[in-house]
Amino acid sequence: MGLSYTFTHAICRAPSNSIIDGLRAVDTGTPDLDTFRQHHADYVAALRATGAEVTVLAPLEEFPDSVFVEDAALCLPKGAVIMRPGAPSRLGEALAIAPAIAETYGEVRAIEGPGFIEGGDILVTEREILVGKSARTDADGVEELRAIVSDWGYTLRELQTPPDVLHFKTDCSLLDAETILTTRRLAASGCFDGYNLIYTEDDEEACANAIRFNDRVLFPAGFPRTAETLDKAGYNVTEIGNSEAAKLDGGMSCLSLRFTPPA
């Protein structure tokens, strides 16, 4: 236990003014900065309410998407790995996050390339590390990560993110050791066989990116039928506004690195 949803720490990064220039697949409007900041503050407060120590790093104006810290690193109980983002404008975020990770972990490993991999494509469960290849994560990146995490005794399984979906975790979240919240389009491949599945309700696929963080599920506001499904299944659901991050294809998992440092 302890690999996938119980954490003592998290790292977030405050939204920069430049976030209005963040990447997006489809332009659905400019994020409102004040609203983004309020949602981010609510998110950090919800993490802290579980008793976790949450570090909020200073904003990075030169990297508009840097609020989405999850893509720049992978933090596991036995070690941390700095990623190599596949979006050229995000490549430098990996170097920028490294000192904060090293402060906690000491020595960190890094994906050196030539492959690419982003944290949004990685779902860590109690038994394995699932990595979906995507437009941001390629086979070389997956293999380099496999070599690193194998040294630590973890099993990695390579999967495929559905076409036109930004990240693997855009479409799924871990809810507990055995249970995954998923869209039907992702689960249709059979990639979660052996897990208990809870499906997003029809027309609510955009809420599949949630996080289980200690006793809570942080869940994007605005998806009442799936929220009710989770509530009835016994999860302690905390709804957080996500309207502005969603304009940049961001969700609950993207906004934090969650971990328990090595003893």
Ligand code: GLY
């Ligand atoms: N806007 C987040 C991303 O595309 O990586």
